């Protein structure tokens with residue numbers, strides 16, 4: 591794709607800062623400075639528990655961004671979405687969301703983003719709502735009774751997504767928006783994680799977005815290319831193919847980051863700590879690398895070759911891929 595400037599995205603997740611895991615978090619930030627990425631995305635769970643001092647990890651992140659600027663002259667664009675541990679006691683309990691996260695991170699840092707130079711669109715979703723405000727009392731009651739670890743993107747935010755993308759399509763940036771690489775940031779899983787691991791609890795349902803189907807539908811219709819998420823602490827990649835309303839095949843990639851720095855437990859011992867580096871070159875080809883740290887070693891690139899295909903032609907229209915047109 592002509593006219594695009596190449597760039598790098600550094601994706602961290604599930605930092606679970608608790609004051610005792612500073613060393614490994616610092617190590618991941620050293621890698622961040624080394625890569626000097628144009629974009630830094632965090633997909634939630636900055637702290638282990640809302641009672642922790644969230645300003646400490648926030649300052650560490652900002653210092654790393656400043657170090658990138660001092661080293662390479664690049665001022666990284668930083669975007670973050672919250673996770674359940676940023677709001678709820680042990681990530682699971684409480685009837686009200688703790689507000690510290692919103693006081694420490696700025697509206698810009700939590701906001702949506704569009705770059706006509708990099709042809710990049712980023713939409714940030716908060717997936718940690720307790721219940722759907724537009725729901726009836728019974729639905730709210732059932733939702734409140736569930737552990738707060740599971741995810742929900744409320745209808746108001748899905749409407750905001752539609753309004754924001756519609757605004758870009760009506761703006762002078764329409765063509766650049768259509769051509770852009772479109773990424774959604776969210777904490778919870780839009781797709782199940784595949785692993786050979788039996789958790790103590792039958793907790794698959796707590797990992798997923800309660801309304802993953804609706805979220806997928808909106809992202810597919812809007813031709814989003816990639817969803818970045820966290821939550822399960824297992825490095826993960828998959829692709830999904832859906833038919834849109836015009837019966838055209840749409841593919842979306844889902845890259846789940848494991849925990850970057852949570853205190854090691856049995857699961858992390860098995861899968862390692864993780865951050866992802868996503869490179870978009872000026873031809874529009876996208877490659878992601880999972881960096882994994884096991885035991886006392888450092889973060890090293892994993893051997894999976896992850897290609898993410900934008901499938902957009904010069905005019906910004908997505909190329910049809912084996913899809914049949916509606917008759």
Ligand SMILES: [Fe+2]
Nearest residue numbers: 604635675821
């Ligand atoms: Fe987490």
